[in-house]
Amino acid sequence: MKKDIILSGVGGQGILSIATVIGEAATRSNINLKQAEVHGMSQRGGDVQSNLRLSDDDIHSDLIPYGEADMIISMEPMEALRYLPYLSKDGCIITSSKPFVNIPVYPSEESLQAEFRKLPNVQMADIEQMAKDLGAPKSANMILLGMAASKIELLSLDKLRSSLSRVFARKGEKIVEDNLKCFEAGLNLKSK
Amino acid sequence: MKRLLLGDEALALGALNAGLGGVYAYPGTPSTEITEYIQGNSLSKERGIHTAWCTNEKTAMEAALGMSYAGRRALVCMKHVGMNVAADAFVNSAITGVNGGLVVVAADDPSMHSSQNEQDSRFYGKFAMLPVMEPSSQQETYDMISEAFELSEELHLPVLFRMVTRLAHSRASVEISNPLSMKQYDAASEKGWVLLPAIARRQYNALIEKQSALQKASLETYHNRIETIEKDPRQPEIAVVASGIAYNYVLEAVAKYKGNLRILKISQYPLPEEKIKRLTKGVQRIIVAEDGQPFIEEQLCKSYKNVEGRLTGLLPRTGELTPDTVASALGIETKSYFQPSGILEARPPQLCPGCGHRDVYAALNKVMEDYPKGRIFGDIGCYTLGALPPFKALASCVDMGASIGMAKGASDAGLFPAVAVIGDSTFTHSGMTCLLDAVNAKSPITVVLSDNLTTAMTGGQDSAGTSRFEAICIALGVEPEHVKVVVPTPGNIPSITETLREEIQYKGVSVIIPRRECMQTLKRHQKQTQSQKPTDNQISSDNQTSK
Incomplete structure (x- = not known):
């Protein structure tokens, strides 16, 4: 089995932390992984993406071919749409609904929603508001991971939880708790 | 492990x-x-x-x-x-x-x-x-x-x-x-x-x-090896030279490929001549997949016919290879099920909120309004982003240190005012020698040495000249009264503007040093004082486990 995931967002939103947790879980589950990420100039508030490939078989290319991504996980709605040519026929989009507007021209809310209505499998949530309500405003990205968790299939929920704890351990117990809380909230959102 | x-x-x-x-x-x-x-x-x-x-x-x-x-x-x-x-x-x-x-x-x-x-x-x-x-x-x-x-x-x-x-x-x-x-x-x-x-x-x-x-x-070397893939004995074999990561893209395509391939994986040069002879013997087509310029392809063209790659248009002439371009070169269609959205807007990188370079450009643009024939020559670093909206301040960005050299040359040709914007790390990397040339020629140029105390673009590494820039400029011969330090904040823009106007009028080399810490390193330093910083990547990296 393989899972090809595109993570997207705006530089500084924390997509690489999602990749780090998945990477930790994959390594500890003996699942092969390749994860290409963006460093350098575009990290300064520009569009960023990471190609994350999981498989129980060999992975050759670090990049996902067109039409093969099982999932687009995005911290920002317009950035989710940037990678549509990579999405597979049955692929899903899991995205924050809240635009991050740091450019002079940004599509209207209406046109954005119209684009998402054209797509078959979209799951959206105002993760920033949810994280604030949970008292963990900096952990919104883990809500997204929670929403995606059961679709990753190759990695068990428990392995994702324990990997999340390991990844954030050095930042202290409170941060681990915040992130776990957000992860669970995302997971519950999914099952509704 | x-x-x-x-x-x-x-x-x-x-x-x-x-x-x-x-x-x-x-x-x-x-x-x-x-x-x-x-x-x-x-x-x-x-x-x-x-x-x-x-x-x-x-x-x-x-x-x-x-x-x-x-x-x-x-x-x-x-x-x-x-x-x-x-x-x-x-x-x-x-x-x-x-x-x-x-x-x-x-x-x-x-x-x-x-x-x-x-x-x-x-x-x-x-x-x-x-x-x-x-x-x-x-x-x-x-x-x-x-x-x-x-x-x-x-x-x-x-x-x-x-x-x-x-x-x-x-x-x-x-x-x-x-x-x-x-x-x-x-x-x-x-x-x-x-x-x-x-x-x-x-x-x-x-x-x-x-x-x-x-x-x-x-x-x-084992890293240069021939691998054969036979899927249909009735079809002819195609030779593929795949160097570096292009090899991965070829293997990615192989799963969908229905014909026969003889692949030479290249990971060490000079090109192994005997292996290339073996690879190409009896084949009609030789496809070269390499990430970068057509280095192998040009060499093979001299000795072999039917070599295809970036030079023949089988693969794009520029840009990195992708699994899609390589698959397509092998005649395999990769397909998109969804077209790119029509409402997308570009999101280019930009200077961070609160960055001192912003205040520098705000002041420079204000001054340059009075000099429509003047030019600001840029350099390599975060501040190159001053070329993009909203500032659109830069006339050039070429290579490390070129801002000062180009300002001097333009000034030699009569361009006025010729202003250079260069970062602290880029200045010590390759700007100092240009400044010496300008001093020796008494060029009427204004150098803005924007000092954020770090090599910011690449993530905040130590900068070689930190805390010594005034001394370096004076030692290279810039008049001490024309080396001026300012603090780039929104509130200081009027006074920086004033300083720039004065120094542009000076008929020699002046260096203005706007100095304020990079916002990224500032945030990091603040975090570090709040919590202990792990120093050993063997223990602390997010991504390591042993088994």
Whole structure:
């Protein structure tokens, strides 16, 4: 089995932390992984993406071919749409609904929603508001991971939880708790 | 033991475990993480390995050559354009040869994700007549870097090690070996290191004689190998030369391919001639897939017909390869089920909120309103983003240090005012010599040395001249009263504007130094004072587990 995931967002939103947790879980589950990420100039508030490939078989290319991504996980709605040519026929989009507007021209809310209505499998949530309500405003990205968790299939929920704890351990117990809380909230959102 | 590592980190750990004595580097995407990883590793501290950043790639290359002379294994790391800066030392190191193993890493950036060109460093290797290695995966990177040191010591030559962005910045699990002890040989004593013409001629002949040994090494290495894929015996076989990570894209396509392929994987140069003969025997088509410029393709075109690749349009002439372009070259359609959205807007990178460069450009633009014929010459760093809206302030950005040199040249031609904007780290990298030229010519130029106390663009590495810029400028001959420090904040824009106006009127070289810490490093420093900072990547990295 393989899972090809595109993570997207705006530089500084924390997509690489999602990749780090998945990477930790994959390594500890003996699942092969390749994860290409963006460093350098575009990290300064520009569009960023990471190609994350999981498989129980060999992975050759670090990049996902067109039409093969099982999932687009995005911290920002317009950035989710940037990678549509990579999405597979049955692929899903899991995205924050809240635009991050740091450019002079940004599509209207209406046109954005119209684009998402054209797509078959979209799951959206105002993760920033949810994280604030949970008292963990900096952990919104883990809500997204929670929403995606059961679709990753190759990695068990428990392995994702324990990997999340390991990844954030050095930042202290409170941060681990915040992130776990957000992860669970995302997971519950999914099952509704 | 397995670890999840970036290509850059696999290289770093491979070099450390090969008994490295020192790494010498100037930061540059996508090479920066190599040196950072070595700096953060506990083995570096235990063994006293040299890890401090260098002023530029040339000083790095020369110091590494000195370490090699003295008998230790040395690593030099840079981005591809750094090779242009290091080229004098690099090319001549092929003539002197080495003592302790010397490996030069050039991280190329096809598609220019974070660069101003996509030059291919393999040409430098061929030009200097040195072996070049080009791994295809993170594991191969780890394995080949120690082989590179061994080959360097065996041939007494530096080895060029080529990385590309997609390998440098991609993670995979890597099997790690135990660290070897640090290598220490006797210092060199041969005359060959003194490149007087008579000695240099002898050394050059020796280098040419060594070429057969390079050829032999390329022929014998497991990393250059022929693999055959037969799916339909009725169909003809196609030959594919796939170098570096292009090999992965070919394998990715093979799953969907219905014909027969004879693949030559290339990860070491010079090209293994015998293997190419074997590969091409009896085939109608030879496809070359290589990330970067058509380096292999140009060489094969001389001896073989029916070579196809970037030069023939089978693959795009520019930009990095992708699994899709390579699949398409093999006649396989990859398909998109969803078209790109029509409502997308570009989201270019921008200066951080609160960044001091913003205030510098706000003041400069205000002053330049009065001088429609004036120009601001830019340089390499975060502040290059001042070329984009809302500032649109820059007339040029070419190479490290060029702002001052170009302002001087433009001023020589009568352009006024000629203003240069250069960052602190770029100034010490390559701007100081340009400033000396301008001082000697009494050029009426205004240099804005925007000092954020760090090498910001690449993530906040130490900057070579921090706290000494006024002294450096005065020592180079700028009049002390025309070296002025300002603090770039929104509130200070009127006074900075005033200072700029005054100095533009001065008929000589002035240097204005807006100084305020980078917002990124400021945030990091604030966090560090709040909590303890882990210092050892063996323990703290988010991404490592052992099993």
